[in-house]
Amino acid sequence: MNIPNKIIECNLESLEGYNFPVNKPFNLIVYADDIKYEFLVNLKDTSDKLLILTPGSIPNKHDRTKPYYERYNWYFEESTIFINDPTTYINDEITTGWGLGTLDNWYLETIAEIISKISRNLYKYDVNNQYGNIMFYGSLSGGYMAIMLSILVKNSISIAEVPQLEIFRSYPKPIIKYVFKDMSLKQIHDNYEYRISIIELIKKEKYIPRSIVLLDYTFDLDLNKEYFSFFQKLCELPYIKKDDKNNINVRIIGRNKGHETLKPWQLRDVISNVNKIIDTSFYDVSTIHKNKIMEQEKKIKEYEEELKNEINQISLNNKEIAQYQNELKYHLEKIHDNDKLLEDYKKDYIREEDQIQANDKKIVDYQVELDKLNRKIIEEDTQFKEYKQESTNKYNDLKEKLTIRNKVTLEYYKLKGSLKKKLILWIPYVYILIKTRPFNETFINIRLYRALQDNEWFDVGFYLVVYHELSRKKWCKFLTPETHYVCYGFNEKKLPNEDYTYVDSKKELLRLLKK
Structure with a gap:
C-alpha cells in the first residue's frame, strides 16, 4: 500500500460516530491534549478483523518530519491501522519511543483509547466479544508495544516477534534524557514502572493478555536473561487460573538466523491461524507449518531461478539490441556520407552545366564570327573575279593571301572540333x-x-x-x-x-x- 494523499483530522472526542471511508486508504490525525497522533488506515468491507501494526526503531534514512509506519507496504487481507509513535517527535535522538510519551502523558494509553473508539465505531460488539477481532502486531520494540496495547485493550490479541519485555534492560540515554528528564533509574522504576515493564503493567491491570510470543531458541542468552525470568514472574501471579483463556502462548522457532523477523507471507499465515493457536496452545512451528513453509520456500527458489534465467535472457537481448544500434548507427553514417557525396556530385554537375552553357555561348560567338568571315571571303572572291582580268600579279597575290587564310580556317575548324570533343x-x-x-x-x-x-x-x-x-x-x-x-x-x-x-x-x- 502506498501512502495516500487523503488526510482526516479530528479530536479524540469526535472519534465516536465518525463515518470513516471504506476500501480507500487514508491518513488519520487525532488531537488529544495538544499532541498529534498519526495513523495510516485502510478499512475493508471484506474482513471483520482489525490488524494494528506498531513501529520499531526508525531507520537513519527516514525523514524525521514525517510519520514512520513500519511495514506499511505489506499486503494484508484484514483492515489495517499503522501506528506512528509521537514520542520520537520529542527529540531526533529518540529513534525508539515505546509509546512512552512524557512524564505527565503516557502516549501508549491514549493510542489504546483511540483504537478502542475506532473499533467501537466500526463493529457491533456484545459483552462477550468486545475487541476480540483486534490484533496488535510488532517485533522487538514494536512487539513490546503490541503486548502492552493488548493489555490496555482487553480481550484483543497481540502477536509479538522476539519482543523486548523490559525497556531498561539496556540503557537508552535519549529516553532517560528527554522523556524522564534525567531521573535516576530508581526514580523511574518507583514512579513509572508499569510503563517500562510488561509484567508490571500486567500486575497493575490484573489482566493477562491474549498474546502469541514468537521466540528464537538459537538466542539462548535472550531466553535465559529475559524470557525465562518473565514467565517465572508471570506464573507467580495469584490471579492466574488454569482454565483462564487470557494467557500468553509461546511459539518457539529455531531459524539460526538471529533476530530476523517473519516474511510477509509467514506473518499472514500466523494471522489467519491466530485463533487456532490461541485455543489449542499448539506452539511448535515444525509440526504446524513445516511442510507448508518448505513448499513455499521451494516455490520461492523456483521463482528465483526463473527470475535469474529471465535476467540472463534480458542481458543477452540487451547485447543484441546494442549490436543492432551500432549497426544502425554505422548505416546512418554511411547514408549521411552518401548524401554528402551526392551533394558534391550535384555541385560538380551544376558547375559543369554552367561551363557547358558558357562554352555553348562561345561556340555561338565563334559561329557568328565564322559567318562574318565566310561573307567576307565570298565578297573577296567576288572582288577577286572582278579584278582577275585586271592584273595577274594582283590575282596571284590575292590567291596566296586566300590560301593562307583558308589554311588558318581549316586549322581553326580542327581546333574547334577538338574543343567540342573535350566539352x-x-x-x-x-x-x-x-x-x-x-x-x-x-x-x-x-x-x-x-x-x-x-x-x-x-x-x-x-x-x-x-x-x-x-x-x-x-x-x-x-x-x-x-x-x-x-x-x-x-x-x-x-x-x-x-x-x-x-x-x-x-x-x-x-x-x-x-x-
Whole structure:
C-alpha cells in the first residue's frame, strides 16, 4: 500500500460516530491534549478483523518530519491501522519511543483509547466479544508495544516477534534524557514502572493478555536473561487460573538466523491461524507449518531461478539490441556520407552545366564570327573575279593571301572540333548520374563505363548493328553506345559482343574486365 494523499483530522472526542471511508486508504490525525497522533488506515468491507501494526526503531534514512509506519507496504487481507509513535517527535535522538510519551502523558494509553473508539465505531460488539477481532502486531520494540496495547485493550490479541519485555534492560540515554528528564533509574522504576515493564503493567491491570510470543531458541542468552525470568514472574501471579483463556502462548522457532523477523507471507499465515493457536496452545512451528513453509520456500527458489534465467535472457537481448544500434548507427553514417557525396556530385554537375552553357555561348560567338568571315571571303572572291582580268600579279597575290587564310580556317575548324570533343566528355557521366536508380548503383555504373572505355571487350559496331533501333544521333554524337549499355543494356541482357557469356552482376563484370 502506498501512502495516500487523503488526510482526516479530528479530536479524540469526535472519534465516536465518525463515518470513516471504506476500501480507500487514508491518513488519520487525532488531537488529544495538544499532541498529534498519526495513523495510516485502510478499512475493508471484506474482513471483520482489525490488524494494528506498531513501529520499531526508525531507520537513519527516514525523514524525521514525517510519520514512520513500519511495514506499511505489506499486503494484508484484514483492515489495517499503522501506528506512528509521537514520542520520537520529542527529540531526533529518540529513534525508539515505546509509546512512552512524557512524564505527565503516557502516549501508549491514549493510542489504546483511540483504537478502542475506532473499533467501537466500526463493529457491533456484545459483552462477550468486545475487541476480540483486534490484533496488535510488532517485533522487538514494536512487539513490546503490541503486548502492552493488548493489555490496555482487553480481550484483543497481540502477536509479538522476539519482543523486548523490559525497556531498561539496556540503557537508552535519549529516553532517560528527554522523556524522564534525567531521573535516576530508581526514580523511574518507583514512579513509572508499569510503563517500562510488561509484567508490571500486567500486575497493575490484573489482566493477562491474549498474546502469541514468537521466540528464537538459537538466542539462548535472550531466553535465559529475559524470557525465562518473565514467565517465572508471570506464573507467580495469584490471579492466574488454569482454565483462564487470557494467557500468553509461546511459539518457539529455531531459524539460526538471529533476530530476523517473519516474511510477509509467514506473518499472514500466523494471522489467519491466530485463533487456532490461541485455543489449542499448539506452539511448535515444525509440526504446524513445516511442510507448508518448505513448499513455499521451494516455490520461492523456483521463482528465483526463473527470475535469474529471465535476467540472463534480458542481458543477452540487451547485447543484441546494442549490436543492432551500432549497426544502425554505422548505416546512418554511411547514408549521411552518401548524401554528402551526392551533394558534391550535384555541385560538380551544376558547375559543369554552367561551363557547358558558357562554352555553348562561345561556340555561338565563334559561329557568328565564322559567318562574318565566310561573307567576307565570298565578297573577296567576288572582288577577286572582278579584278582577275585586271592584273595577274594582283590575282596571284590575292590567291596566296586566300590560301593562307583558308589554311588558318581549316586549322581553326580542327581546333574547334577538338574543343567540342573535350566539352562533351562529361555528358555520359552526367547522364549516368541522372539515370541510375537506385542511387547506390551510381558508383558501380561509372566504374563500369570507364572500364568499357579502356577495353576492347565492348564491340561498338556489333552493338549498333544488332540493336539498330538505337538513335545514332543520340548515342554517337553526344552520348556513347557504352553509356547505353551501362544504363540499360546490361539490365535488358543485351549482347555487348558476339561471344558474350551472361554475367550475374555488374561487380562480377568489373572483375572480369580487370583481369
